[in-house]
Amino acid sequence: MKKSILVTGGARSGKSAFAERLVLGLGEAPVYIATAEARDAEMADRIAAHQARRGPEWTTHTAPLDLVAALNATDGGGPRLVDCLTIWLSNLMLADMDWRGQADQLTAAIARQTSPVVFVTNEVGDGIVPENALARAFRDAAGILNQRVAAMVDEVYLAVVGIPVRIKPN
Amino acid sequence: MKKSILVTGGARSGKSAFAERLVLGLGEAPVYIATAEARDAEMADRIAAHQARRGPEWTTHTAPLDLVAALNATDGGGPRLVDCLTIWLSNLMLADMDWRGQADQLTAAIARQTSPVVFVTNEVGDGIVPENALARAFRDAAGILNQRVAAMVDEVYLAVVGIPVRIKPN
Amino acid sequence: MKKSILVTGGARSGKSAFAERLVLGLGEAPVYIATAEARDAEMADRIAAHQARRGPEWTTHTAPLDLVAALNATDGGGPRLVDCLTIWLSNLMLADMDWRGQADQLTAAIARQTSPVVFVTNEVGDGIVPENALARAFRDAAGILNQRVAAMVDEVYLAVVGIPVRIKPN
Numbered sequence: 001m002k003k004s005i006l007v008t009g010g011a012r013s014g015k016s017a018f019a020e021r022l023v024l025g026l027g028e029a030p031v032y033i034a035t036a037e038a039r040d041a042e043m044a045d046r047i048a049a050h051q052a053r054r055g056p057e058w059t060t061h062t063a064p065l066d067l068v069a070a071l072n073a074t075d076g077g078g079p080r081l082v083d084c085l086t087i088w089l090s091n092l093m094l095a096d097m098d099w100r101g102q103a104d105q106l107t108a109a110i111a112r113q114t115s116p117v118v119f120v121t122n123e124v125g126d127g128i129v130p131e132n133a134l135a136r137a138f139r140d141a142a143g144i145l146n147q148r149v150a151a152m153v154d155e156v157y158l159a160v161v162g163i164p165v166r167i168k169p170n
Numbered sequence: 171m172k173k174s175i176l177v178t179g180g181a182r183s184g185k186s187a188f189a190e191r192l193v194l195g196l197g198e199a200p201v202y203i204a205t206a207e208a209r210d211a212e213m214a215d216r217i218a219a220h221q222a223r224r225g226p227e228w229t230t231h232t233a234p235l236d237l238v239a240a241l242n243a244t245d246g247g248g249p250r251l252v253d254c255l256t257i258w259l260s261n262l263m264l265a266d267m268d269w270r271g272q273a274d275q276l277t278a279a280i281a282r283q284t285s286p287v288v289f290v291t292n293e294v295g296d297g298i299v300p301e302n303a304l305a306r307a308f309r310d311a312a313g314i315l316n317q318r319v320a321a322m323v324d325e326v327y328l329a330v331v332g333i334p335v336r337i338k339p340n
Numbered sequence: 341m342k343k344s345i346l347v348t349g350g351a352r353s354g355k356s357a358f359a360e361r362l363v364l365g366l367g368e369a370p371v372y373i374a375t376a377e378a379r380d381a382e383m384a385d386r387i388a389a390h391q392a393r394r395g396p397e398w399t400t401h402t403a404p405l406d407l408v409a410a411l412n413a414t415d416g417g418g419p420r421l422v423d424c425l426t427i428w429l430s431n432l433m434l435a436d437m438d439w440r441g442q443a444d445q446l447t448a449a450i451a452r453q454t455s456p457v458v459f460v461t462n463e464v465g466d467g468i469v470p471e472n473a474l475a476r477a478f479r480d481a482a483g484i485l486n487q488r489v490a491a492m493v494d495e496v497y498l499a500v501v502g503i504p505v506r507i508k509p510n
Contacts, residue, residue, distance in 0.1 A: 006331065008330065008331050009465075010296065010463060010464075010465030010466035010467075010483070011465030011466075011469070011479050011480065011483055012465050012479065012480050012482070012483020012484055012486075012487070013465055013483060013487075014483075014487050042473075042476075121331075123180060123296075123330070123465075123466045124180075124466070124467060124468050124469075125179075125180030125181030125182055125183055125293075125466075125467075126180035126181075126293045126294070126295075126296035126297065126350065126463075126466035126467060127180075127294060127295075127296060127297025127298070127300075127466065127467025127468065128294050128297065128300050128305045128308070128309055128467070129181070129294075130467075130468050131302075132471075133212075135468045136212075138468070139181050139182065139468055140181065140182050142182070143180070143181055143182020143183060143184075143331075144182055146182075146331040146332070147182070147183075147184050147331055147332030149331075150331040150332050150333055151332060156330075156331060156333060158330050160348065160463070160496075160498050160507055161346065161348050161461075161483075161486040161487055161489075161490040161496060161507075162486070162487030162490050162491060163490060163496060163507050163508050163510070165507050165510060167330055167331075167333050167335050168333050170333070170335060176501065178500065178501055180466065291501075293350060293466075293500070294350075295349075295350030295351030295352050295353055295463075296350035296351075296463045296464070296465075296466035296467065297350075297464060297465075297466060297467025297468070297470075298464050298467065298470050298475045298478070298479055299351070299464075301472075303382075306382075309351050309352065310351065310352050312352070313350070313351055313352020313353060313354075313501075314352055316352075316501040316502070317352070317353075317354050317501055317502030319501075320501040320502050320503060321502060326500075326501060326503060328500050328501075337500055337501075337503050337505050338503050340503070340505060
């Protein structure tokens with residue numbers, strides 16, 4: 001059964017752990033599509049902690065920019081976990097790529113998938129307006145990307161203090 | 171039928187688009203009460219994008235400070251959309267006006283309205299405590315204003331990734 | 341009846357006022373366990389405002405670091421309000437104490453309590469990633485602590501614009 005799910009939440013809200021449990025419940029041979037690259041020690045620590053939590057049954061792909069290609073290449077196999085959309089967006093913006101065009105391609109690809117896929121993303125718009133113009137542009141873009149993916153998927157969850165709250169369907 | 175609604179959410183959470191749909195469902199001749207002024211290019215772009223999304227059936231009023239007067243002046247006609255309370259609050263504070271007194275007048279005015287009104291506001295308190303004292307004062311004031319309006323209206327929605335979650339009545 | 345509850349929310353979301361109402365509904369002789377210390381005028385103002393809202397029926401304990409000891413010392417009496425976990429965490433980190441070990445002790449203590457207890461905490465992870473490394477470490481720690489307490493308690497509420505939304509059980 002094809003199924004697409006979006007899990008959003010703040011930092012350390014339990015969204016990745018919940019998304020992993022969802023993927024494990026969606027079928028055999030889970031596939032992890034990582035959008036993060038270990039460019040500094042803090043990021044390397046976060047990636048290692050995520051990997052340690054996942055078991056050896058996971059196959060890992062890294063797709064800092066080519067997320068759409070990674071989804072298409074892994075379709076037809078086990079359920080996929082994409083962790084996460086905001087890091088992918090950040091990578092696209094830092095590489096000066098057309099993130100809106102990529103968002104178009106992503107939403108079109110979601111509609112075509114035949115294997116399940118769970119996306120993790122971040123809530124970044126719930127604080128004071130950032131003084132930094134780049135941070136404002138990023139949080140606007142993240143909000144638009146999140147809305148577009150949320151409109152395409154079957155289910156959306158908001159993680160709060162480790163508790164997943166289903167908001168679509170609601 | 172008189173009805174008052176508050177729509178809150180983070181930046182780019184889909185709150186304004188949802189509020190516009192609500193107002194269009196509440197009656198004929200929708201009225202847009204804008205609290206923002208185009209004081210720089212970024213703000214002008216945001217205002218233009220909002221206007222482009224709305225259709226020509228909307229009548230627009232601008233009320234950067236005199237929101238209560240604008241509500242009273244437009245009462246008795248079509249449903250109103252007030253977008254948004256946090257910009258109004260910011261304008262009051264920058265003008266060194268008594269925002270608490272204005273909040274008293276606003277909540278009293280809500281109770282007197284005979285035409286429907288939908289307010290948009292922002293969640294600004296869900297991040298790390300800002301280092302800037304003015305930002306802390308603003309987010310405290312915004313939280314207090316939001317609570318006061320939420321207590322007065324018939325319905326409250328929280329927009330998350332474009333999805334409106336009804337939290338009052340709940 | 342023993343009951344443990346966690347109330348989370350952003351700044352000025354109405355979480356403390358709701359938590360106070362909850363505690364007053366859980367039995368006689370309410371006990372307030374404050375984790376904040378008045379180290380500057382702004383904090384002193386916030387503490388005074390909270391105290392003014394509570395009535396004289398409350399007994400107050402201050403536990404900037406020794407929260408577990410305060411819970412154990414007050415157990416067997418009236419319902420307790422702990423306000424708040426994020427300030428406790430901040431105090432532990434500033435004192436260079438082992439906050440993870442303290443979190444272990446806290447969750448073990450929650451399981452042993454025989455009088456009701458309501459914890460207040462803050463959502464701090466829903467904004468742009470802070471540029472400040474200490475702020476990032478704090479919001480990670482706060483998220484982990486919140487998840488651990490949320491997993492232990494009977495009920496969890498998210499306060500939004502003054503409205504408590506129950507998310508556990510849900």
